Amino acid sequence: MYFNSKGDAEVTYDAIVVGSGISGGWAAKELAEKGLKTVVLERGRKVEHVKDYTTAAMEVYDWPGNTEESSPETLKDYPVQRRTGYTTRRGHRHWFVKDTEHPFVEVKPFNWMRGYHLGGRSITWGRQSYRLSPMDFEANAKDGIAVDWPIRYDDMKPWYDYVEKHIGVSGQNEGLAQLPDGVYLPPMEMNCVEDKFKKGVAENFGGRMVTIGRTAHMTGPLSHSNDSKRGQCQFRNRCMRGCPYGAYFSSLSSTLPYAEQTGNLTIVCNSIVSEVIYDPETNLAKGVRVIDAETKETRDVYAKIIFLNASAIASASILLNSRSDRFPNGLGNDSGELGHNIMDHHLGVGARADFEGFEDKYYTGRRPNGIYVPRFVNLDKSSEKKDYLRGFGYQGGASRQGWYKVIREMKLGKELMESLQTPGEWTMGIGGFGECLPNHENKMYLDYDNMDPFGMPMIKIDAEWKENELTMRKDMASAAAEMLEAAGGKDVRSYDSIDDNEGKNRAMGIGIHEMGTARMGRDPKTSVLNKFNQIHACKNVYMTDGAAMTSAGCQNPSLTYMALTARAANHAVEELKKMNL
Template structure:
């Protein structure tokens, strides 16, 4: 038996283990394997191969069963109750990339919209591709305002890694020279349409502090030789991105980082592998490996490595750490600070304005641009002119202008030639901008492990108790008012401000549940994303975030991951892990 155990350990031992294959897991796989480490990536869901496993990538609208490919209400209510209430983009085109809520339950003391995709590539196949840098306005805010804990890093620490990631993934965008939104390494920007250009000109004339720019998105507009060598091509402006891009034009793990990792010969991917526990070796004083439950067979097995990267997405990474108990960590792995599961953050949204833009009926645009406008933060920038007294931090806007196409008003009265003629012409120009606001960290906005309620695999689930506070409520009032101001300043008509409920989770930017910090007594991770109490375990997804900023966070996750991998390799070579 001893020989069998020795052989098992030898066959299942790697230099590095990466938990998760999504945005950060893919980057960890690439970086570690390219640096010579034999790397095992464990993905809880099924295999999704680039090109081969995008079944609806070329499906035409007339080939789906339901109008606009929307699933029937009864099916949504039974299988996808969370997505049903959010109105999120779950359709016949994308159904296979989302988990069934009834099979993966959780408990809500307050509403929390947890939207997930369990498969190779994870939500890197589903993200909106908006890619923005943080600035020192973000990294210094907690310390200056006495909120939460101080970030252990500053912009200068991560700026070279932003360069590195942007150059590799390909980010199209326009340099603007704004200190609150640092410029990056950009491919040529996508073009605004005629109405958006009017919004930009008139808004900036009326409000000089408000800049209207094209979104910075991870789509190739001028591929480099390195990107072409990976099999990637230029964005075709189909705007069918959430089905999987057969051109590899937008960044995903499947099309980019996992491909690069595989080319090294140092990489192994194991799907259907639910990591249930980080194994801690009391004698060695470090993590020794992970325990896995096979999704299809239920078999339990163990894999071993000198360094472990936890990249399962914020809440699943936190679940794993909370489920990993031992004599050393009776309250969860690395949880001596009692901060694991606390400080849940997201971005609050669902507030802004919309309007009609008459006078441009003779104009249209080419293609379906998979991107929109971005209006960077213009509140509380550190000067008297932008300071608000009713709330801290700030917000940005995303949106754009367009004309409804032939599938508008499908249920309206009318048949025959007249109806066909009507729908053969585009609808009126419409404009919409929606805010993305920062949520502050609060220790009692938290998630805990619920061992009384199990998922389809018999594993514990999560319990959420998190909500918006007074600061976000005050910010939302300003988000709505400022949006109306801009659309009115542009001369648009029928301007309507709107606000809909936005519980945490709806922004799909979960952050903060294993935050970075300077002090092990008040944080879980150090400046290099290492667990304070176990330095050979790194956490680099949204769980690590110390504050939320108001911009989409994925670019920061990727930069932090690349930076942490470089640190892990050097630390390993020095024998520190």
């Protein structure tokens, strides 16, 4: 991998990719493999796969006070990032930004979790990999919400196949209309209580499905490659620290190495793209302006095509800052929708229960995955809900209580030592992931009266959960409790943590699935991107990160970004060949 740390003053490539996370890595791989001289501009620091996973083998006792938690002193730098409750742990804190160094403005509380380094959030992502379904691509049209997707599932299916084969997804095909089958490596195993739950749910709710989570881990060899770039999952469940085996998909394990071996890839870190440079002569973009994160100097980089993959909010902010006579409100913003329609998935609602029996059973391995309950509401007439649109899935799992039980049980002395020899009772929890509707009022914009430390206008985010999400949550809590109860759970407790920390901890953004700021659509008057993720009025600029999403589904979205990216890269190269760009 060639790291051009000097950043030549003016360089011309075939393609520029802005960002090196999940979608940027895919753009780099596809474009480089198709023969384009490609430069990846990453705003953060360089990371070397394996070598820089410095905490990967640390145990809790390696940290002072035997804890992975950060000290209150340290947390002062992370007022937003800390709200998840896990991002600021020492094992992976270095993969998240200090909010004090990278400020933005929360008009309403917004949990913008960011990782500025090579690989971006592909190092820390949750790895759950689900396809959107035919009904997801049709949902906006059916409900008369926002705008219709300009593509359908059939447009995406070959690209889902393509990316799943490459990255390796462990899972089980179930033949569900609302959660299409995919190309899967062997599924991970459910434990005995999860299995009981699965059977109980099927029996009591007309065959409702519980399946093992579909996760981007290697549980078997990849079909495309027997080289040594990737190793198989060792079930350590320390993925967020970076995997020394390269067993889960990240840009560093799975896309950038393939881009690199073409000889067509250049990576330049510490390069903050501030704007896309528009050429009114050609009606195309000719390059991007870059601020060096260390020296703050600016330079321009040129290319025939530009892929924006900086994440939904950052990519939209680059376009909003790309102002010209032709595009006074930001490049590609003829519709006025750029920066609007922010979506996420709402979570932090569900139920828990205890399960009796199976005292003589346990499990081995720390499975980096859970069980999944695919959406079961608003699928058809019989599952229709009167008070809200769309639906939700659940992720969760069962486990036996560990040593912590002896605290609550008030064990002491000899009795405590004995109690430390046997795991406690089984508990199971499931938490909902709910679809969020696109809403023009949920928006981000730039404040030119306040500049960030890099001289960029501050990003202001003004978004919140609306009525449909909040109404859906009531059902998410009660349906979770019903299923646990029906499956034999005891002491069933439903919860909704929406009000935690004055509503901040569960505010929008907490799903870390920001989407929708430059939605795809058919009509340039109401959308930013066309059906191949090109900006309607500036066709050599593609956006294939979360910004492109026209609706959210309730599925974790990263796999869809990958498929959109591979599809768009293919289109871009075809168009270049046809001399259309």
